[in-house]
Amino acid sequence: MSKSTLTVSGSGMKRFNSIRRSTDIAYSILFILLALLCVIPVIFVIIISFSSEASIGKVGYSFVPAEWSTEAYQYVWHLRNTHGIPTVVMAFLTSIGITLVGTVLGLTLISTMGYVLSRPNFRLRKIYTYLIFIPMIFNGGLLSTYVINTQILGLKNTYWALILPLCCSSFYVIIMRTFFQTTVPDEIIESGKIDGASQLRIFVQLVLPISLPALATIALFLTFAYWNDWYQASLYIESNQHDLFPLQYVLVNIEKNIQYLANNDMAMSANSNALPSETMRMAIVVISVVPIMFSYPFFQKYFISGLTIGAVKG
């Protein structure tokens, strides 16, 4: 029997073997409600960011504001740092830069380690397996990590503090290793060796090109982790280092920040009372969420394939 007939009979069966109409309607309503529950807060915040400050005073945060306005975004644009660059633009660029550098560095570390662990004949394989495995169940805790990173590695108030702690993880290494073990045929690597290629060359020219799906998955995990990170910044970036702030950390510090920026901004000091602080923070929330909202549906399938690879245990 050909594959196509199998699928056809399968879906035919599926139609026959399905839940009752009434149950289907109940399930559908339930899932529509759950979906709304997940999306509505985002819509709510978008609406708030486009309300006028006066409207907030009158009707509070509301799905139907008394008055629509883009003043929040205008003020956000006018908040400049000491170099005259809009703070939000600076933070946006910082976030993008950290995300890019971190993702590339992370992919390098994770894929090389995953590859090395996947080689059955590697002499140090056992030691390396332990090297990767132990941090999964034991760690130094926040305080020692913080002390080592700031006192010995000198990461305080640097971009590296936002990049290095997140760029590698044993979980991803194991996903990569499992992928290499199961989908990259040994023959390819052997053929490379026979042709006299070094391991680096085999890895870059033979293994990586056929591992793009797994690399894409890991890259996406890293990208979203970096974009959403505020924790590393709150550990390692002091609150007066405004130029180092990624977007998420601007949000963390926004209450203090709006005041600080308003005080520092000559052009606005005259009317700093009129600062739309309520709507402004929501505008920054929207700016940080919009790139995610519009990109993740396209990448979702890589996430799901990644989850399935990850489910294959180490």
Next chain:
Amino acid sequence: MKGTTPAKAASARKKRRFTQDDFQLFLLSLPSTIWYLLLCYLPMFGLIIAFKKYKVAPGKGFLWSLFNNSAWCGLDNFRFLFANNKETTINMFRNTIGYNIIFIILGIVLPVALAIMINHLRSEKLAKVTQTAMFLPHFLSWVVVGYFVFAFLSTDNGLVNRIIMSLNGTPVKWYQGEAVGYWPWFLVFLHMWKTVGYSMVVYLASIKGIDESLYEAAMIDGASKWQQTRYITLPMLKTIMIIMFIMAVGKIFNSDFGLFYRTTRNSSSLTSVYLTLDVYVFNSMFNNPRPVYGYISAAGFLQSVLGCLTMIVANAIVRKVDKESALF
């Protein structure tokens, strides 16, 4: 960890010299090895602070202070946690473990139930769209979610209070002590809101991988939809459920810091509700004018050791029951 090679190959490998191939692989893994040594293993040695009376020597570096200026003090730091600071310590252990137990149970039951239900939906399109929407919270940071919560619960402008006011009720100060009873519910809700979609997709991916012919055979034998779920789907999901369970149990002394710290706005009158080990450590490091490194490190040490032990014990139990499902 499975790295099972036949015994022969293993002994052959032992005799083998370090080849050029090994050397190249070693070089290839060198950057990640350095990363692991510096960012994972070095902090483990930092844990000796927990057994020292750490004092900063002015003008000297951390290492000098640690080794030359700080006396060993045995278990004094731990004694402090359980004697002088008893109430806080009990509170934070209760919260950490309590929330985690609730999260583990709901975090398996709800996503599995929803995955089974969404798989039964007749309209594939509806299933796709709702699944995508429910995946959204996973991609948002707790900072952002904190502002969502604020939009609803803000005392002056929040939607909830405005609705209460329009119904002539008294507004509630949600971030103050008077609302303390509501927050455990809020925290559980928020955790589920953020994680259910993601976990549902994990289970759905495994359900999709189940051989369709099993269901066809069951249907021909007259099994109802519920019987098919009970005797085919659930047993097939067992392994992944157990893996997720062990991973969650291994993290029972950790907490999702952002959930507890950001959504409550770190409000001091709500501390008793959201004080977990992670929050305690963070607060004593950054919101305490004179942090005592020894005590904080002791709390961190307990967290690491207990987490490690629970993980090993959970895995050992699973190994006893069903060897195939064990993680290592």
